[in-house]
Amino acid sequence: MHSKSYSVLVIDDEESILKLLERELATTERSVETASSGRTAREKLNKKRFDVIISDIRLPDADGLDLLTEFRSMYPDMEIILITGHGDIDNAVEAMRIGAYDYIPKPFNLDRIELVVERAYQRSCLQRENRTFRHSKTSTPPSKLVGNSSVVKHLRYLINKVAPTEVPVLITGESGAGKDVVAQAIQNASNRSDKPFIIKNCATLQKELIRSELFGHTRGSFTGATEDREGLLGFADTGTLFLDEIGELPLELQGSLLRVLEARRYRRVGEKTERCIDIRFIFATSRNLTQGVEDGTFNEALYHRINVFNIQIPPLKERKEDLSLLAEHFLGRMAANFGQQPPAISDKAMQALLAYHWPGNVRELRNVLERSLILCENNVITDRALPQELVAKAAERRNAGNGIFSLDEVEREHILRALQFFNGNRLHAAQALGIGRKTLYRKLEKYSIS
Known part of the structure; x- marks a missing residue:
């Protein structure tokens, strides 16, 4: 299922061609923007993602083949159509070899351009869907939100309210409570339901390759990088990225993620050019992130940025x-x-x-x-x-x-009361209970207290 609207960028140094293509190609389903130089095109790509580019093979400040290579490297699923003049057929053939979708010789037929643009967009959608499938094919679809309790009814109310918006969502609750189910429900009810939904548990990110896994990398950027590769951000572009157990993301990466959330841009490892992204973010955690901020293990600015809309899932x-x-x-x-x-x-x-x-x-x-x-x-x-x-x-x-309680139940209740008295401060609670902080953490894990 393809999006009903998409965007096209036309690059040409002739004003008459820019106006003609903008007027003829623009529809309610297709927006068209123009650039009269390679520099202007780069500026527009840094601010917005385009599905199809139409570019003259000869520009005053750039070579069309160089732009083709550059832009295809930045956005592998974006299709590029080249406009060629008389005598540029050899270059057009070379362009097809290195990744152009098609070329159109001057003087061109507007009906043919319309057809080529539409087919290029369809191929762009297909490639994006295939790339998303390859990345997500091992994921197990979570089950639906089941229940008629007042708690579940309230969860459905919150989901229906926040799903159509673009604000980040932080889902909190004990391990196994169903945070992935709520995230899937938000995606299903959102305006991006037909777009990529990329799921990643931060606890499973490989420590040595975590930056590459999140942002992607270019060939030769580090030992073992034998080819360009997209990261989670690239796969999720135009869709939703669900980062489960966000509290497990290393502190050194949290600042980089914060910048992505604020600037809506990122740079692959080994790449100089920044890329624009259009992603809806959903986060989940079974950890107490407030405590993490206090302990210095979680970035305070990132916490406030992801905790715009909190959904707390109660235990079973x-x-x-x-x-x-x-x-x-x-x-x-x-x-x-x-x-x-x-x-x-x-x-x-x-x-x-x-x-x-x-x-x-x-x-x-x-x-x-x-x-x-x-x-x-x-x-x-x-x-x-x-x-x-x-x-x-x-x-x-x-x-x-x-009236008969097990010793474990008595101890669990006593720990909960201590944490409540000290507003969740584990250090103060451990001191009041007369135990060490590590002992308290072991007991919290034993009794499934988050």
């Missing part, structure tokens, strides 16, 4: 009324993959699922159900098909209803 234990719907949703998908009918869940098994505290949130629920589907008998999931540690933990929590 705070929306247990959605659990049966989630179970039905996951089991339906899994059973279909196994080629069988969705199983039923016995009352005793459902009681155990509802009593469990789900430290791994929705992700843990999905994994438990997948295991139980394999172990179920007569297409019914009983408590025997559930992990026994889950059944035991659920029994402990049922006993808590009689």
